[in-house]
Amino acid sequence: MAPIMVAAWLLSVALRQLATMNQDLDQQVSKRTEDLNRIMVLREKEITAVVHDINNRMMVARATIDELSTTALISGAVPDALNESERRVNAAMDAVSYLIEDMRTAVLLDNDALKLHCGRVDLADLLRAVVDQFSAVALLDGCDLSVDIADQVPAIWADVMRLDRVLANLLDNALKYTRRMPRNQRSVRISLCQQGDSVVLVIADSGPGLDDQALALLGRPFTRFASARGTDGMGVGIYITRGIVELHHGSLNYASDGPGFGTTVTLTLPLPAPAQSTTEGTIPACAHRLRLRRHPLVDVGTSVSYDTGMIDGEPQVGAARRAMRDEQKQARREAILATAWHMFEAGNYRDVTMAAVATQVGLAKGTLYLYFDTKEELFLALTEAQLRSWFAAIYTQLAALGPVPTAEVAAILARSLVERPGLTRLLALLHGVLEHNVTLVSTLAFKRMLLAGLTTVGAQIERCLPAFAPATGSQALLRIHASLIGLRHLTDPAPVAQEALSAADLAALQIDFATELQLTIEALLIGMQKMNTT
Structure with a gap:
């Protein structure tokens, strides 16, 4: 009997010690988790503050450039040379702005803090708008850009601003990597259709392609491959894109037959649930004031009038200078005028800059120059x-x-x-x-x-x-x-x-x-x- 009692006592002691160790471990894990959360929140706040400070300083810099440009013109500077210099400076500033915003978005994704503001979105219309913005880039690159949109693609439930960013990132990457190929081998094929209860977008480029190891690492932040040498970016674009897609309960898949065979990306987004699909109204492609993205080879402030081919059976003439619809363009023009008028009434002519107007309206400065030279x-x-x-x-x-x-x-x-x-x-x-x-x-x-x-x-x-x-x-x-x-x-x-x-x-x-x-x-x-x- 005694041995049994001793064994029972030893077992109870061991169990108490184990319980104590488990409790200590739980406390350590809880503390480490709290510390990690605190660090993540602090990092988010710090980066948000940095983004805010940089944006404020960028606005001051843009305003200064506008003022200098006006002064130079009054003093007799050559307009063409001045516009070219201003374009280059603004392009560099835009690149910094996008870079900083990418960092902030990545932090929000890490902290599960990126919020969506969803509504019914016409993905076909949004895709046309994004392609329209990159048509001039494709033409200058000598890239054969084609779009095939199926008839009556259903609207989806999405955050139109975030989804615009996704489409822009995907198309920008396709064009960027295709640019590394000989001019006669540059092509990007885009298709959009409904498949079952989802909408599927496929972008296939003729770029350098990816091997299995690169495909496995694709989407990790700050990861760049050998094929990316000579291109700009920090390697967070795909990470952000995938995060936004997953927040929409969609999927993003990359495929490549290996180096030299191009890359195909497939974006799948679910159709809205019945309750959502009965909601009236669809957010148009320009509802969030789409921002034309600058490209170092394209001066979006000058007149462009060339044929970029056909999109969904519609000739795309002067695409870099044209809003998707006349009524959208007119609405945006009226918004620009109303904003400039409000700023002028509150201040004076000298204080109203093109950069400040663009910021207030929610446009890139380059987009503003599409409406007023x-x-x-x-x-x-x-x-x-x-x-x-x-x-x-x-x-x-x-x-x-x-x-x-x-x-x-x-x-x-x-x-x-x-x-x-x-x-x-x-x-x-x-x-x-x-x-x-x-x-x-x-x-x-x-x-x-x-x-x-x-x-x-x-x-x-x-x-x-x-x-x-x-x-x-x-x-x-x-x-x-x-x-x-x-x-x-x-x-x-x-x-x-x-x-x-x-x-x-x-x-x-x-x-x-x-x-x-x-x-x-x-x-x-x-x-x-x-x-x-x-």
């Missing part, structure tokens, strides 16, 4: 929009009147302009700034709009003031414009001049814009009527 052209378009609005408003007010005293017409004209300080500031910039560095086409369109508006509103002035000779109403408006420019400059002096004018002995030089404008307009209208009667 220069800052001056953007502001000329703003001036046209504001003038159209003013012409319509003043026409309506004058058309409701019969013959009235000159003072009443002057008051209506002055009040309508005082209520539009942004327009009067633009008009003060028109001849000295905005009509420089713009195309003849833009200038002709603006001048013809201006003439039509002056003629229409001028006719109403002649009707309200019968003493005006025919066709002189438009001349009165031109003279009002000239007077307005002078008054605007006098009442909006430089800060140092404004401070000086606050001195008591200089009170006579202080001018109230609204008061002086009405008096000036009234005097001008009276004078023109007297000239006509003498």
